[in-house]
Amino acid sequence: MKFFDFYIILVNLIKKFRMHGGTIKIMALTEIRSKYIDTTGGLIWAVIHPLLIILVYWFVFSVGFKITPPGGAPFILVFLSGFIPWIFFNETILANANIIQANSHLATKTVFPTEILPVVRILASLINHFVMLSVLLIIIFISDVSFSIYNLQFIYYLFALTFLTLGLSWLFASINLFFRDTAHILQALLPLWFWLTPIVWFKEMIPQEYQWLINLNPLVYIVEGYKKSFIYHSPFWEDLPSAIYFWSVGLVAIVIGGLVFRKLKPEFAEVL
DSSP: OOHHHHHHHHHHHHHHHHHTHHHHHHHHHHHHHHHHTTSSSGGGHHHHHHHHHHHHHIIIIIIISOOOOGGGOOHHHHHHHHHHHHHHHHHHHHHHHTHHHHTHHHHTOTTSOTTHHHHHHHHHHHHHHHHHHHHHHHHHHHTTOOOOGGGGGHHHHHHHHHHHHHHHHHHHHHHHHHOTHHHHHHHHHHHHHHHTSTTSSOGGGSOGGGHHHHTTSHHHHHHHHHHIIIIIOOOGGGOHHHHHHHHHHHHHHHHHHHHHHHHHGGGHHHHO
16 A cells, blocks of 8 residues: 555545544543442542552552662652553553444444444543543652653653554554454463553663663553653653664554544444
8 A cells, every 4th residue: 555545545534533533522421431430439449549540650669679760769650650661551551452343233233333443442541541641740749759840751752652542553453353362361461561661660671782672662652651751850852763663663553543443433333
């Protein structure tokens, strides 16, 4: 497929997002309400489960193993800065792998823009993401770590993460409809991906000659970016090679994901 053909496809997708922006917002809010409306705690449950996991990791690695992050920053802050974007990525990818089946009543309608379903899930995940970011800011304040203009850099890294997540969501959502083991494979691979990402451990633990292998993981750019934004206060443009690599991977993901979704979409109704 020529670049111009893909450009036309991308423009049409953007037009669909703009045309159905209201529908996307309503569906995202409906999904959030359906998940929490019948619970007493409401959105607080979006925090409790991740916080329990965070406390376990903090106790094991900070209290037990007494690991000290580079620069002397509190372990809980360094871990949380990496864990928050990971939670967004992990939960969104897993949910979007089954998004077509979960909305089969919509996907079988030829007039419904199925492409927006992964976007709906991403918006719903963003609510949880910002709730967790609020927890991070509170811990930063309690830890007496200074705030900085660099904190706002997380917006750039969040956009980058969303870009990659959308491409992979389109890919896995469409493939899982025809190969139902895809979701189960993801459930097995994502924990491994977690441990290959410097969230609990730190890049400085890896010898310099092997760090290029770690940097092949695109999420390293995001996790390290959140740390730069909230803890180390260094500019996002200082590591241009990593940025170029990440956006290359992200572009490949969005292109392949978009094209595969578009090619398989006419057969969704037959499979469902």
